[in-house]
Amino acid sequence: AQSVTQPDIHITVSEGASLELRCNYSYGATPYLFWYVQSPGQGLQLLLKYFSGDTLVQGIKGFEAEFKRSQSSFNLRKPSVHWSDAAEYFCAVGPFSGGYNKLIFGAGTRLAVHP
C-alpha cells in the first residue's frame, strides 16, 4: 500500500541549530516527492519537490531535501534554523491513481524553535 511515514511527531531545536526532518515512503512506482509547511493560521505552502534528476533538491527558505531511493527516504534539512521556521511540516508523495496533485501525505512533524 502507498504510504508516507514521518517518524517524528514533534521536534524541538534551538535557533541556529541544524535540522533534519525524516520522511519514508512506500510507493509502487517512481515517486514524485514533496515537502509542505504549514505555519499557524496559514495554508500549506510548498517548500520543495523532487521529480527526477539531481537527488539533492533545493527549496525555499533555505531548505533542501535528499531523495535516497535505496532507503525510500526524502529527508528535509536546513543548516541553521530560524525562529520563524516553527511550523508543521508535511512530506507527501504522488500522484496516485492518476491526478497529478492527488497526494498522499504523512502525519506531519511539528517543529518548535527555542531562542
Next chain:
Amino acid sequence: EAGVTQFPSHSVIEKGQTVTLRCDPISGHDNLYWYRRVMGKEIKFLLHFVKESKQDESGMPNNRFLAERTGGTYSTLKVQPAELEDSGVYFCASSLAGTPPTNEKLFFGSGTQLSVL
C-alpha cells in the same frame, strides 16, 4: 492576488446537524481539490474538480458528504448529517493545469476546523 479562501475558519456543530464549508479558489484556477486531516493524522485526499466537473471523488468517505462547484468557481462541501468522526481540518487547494503536468503547483487555503460534538 488573493489566495485560496475558506469559510468559515472554525465551525462547531452538534452531531446530526448539517454544515457547509466553502472554498474560493484563486481566480482562473480550473483545478480544485478538497483534502481532510482528521485527529492530527495524515492529510487525505477527498476529491478533485476540473472546472465544474468532478474529476475524481474516490476519497469521499461516504454519502453524507456532498461537494459541488457550480459554475466552476467556488466550491462547497456539505456534511449532512454530521457525525463525531467528521471532526477535523478541511483543506481546499487550487491549481492551474501545468505544462508539463510537473509544473502544476497547488495553492492551499488555511482550512476549516470542524468540530462535531
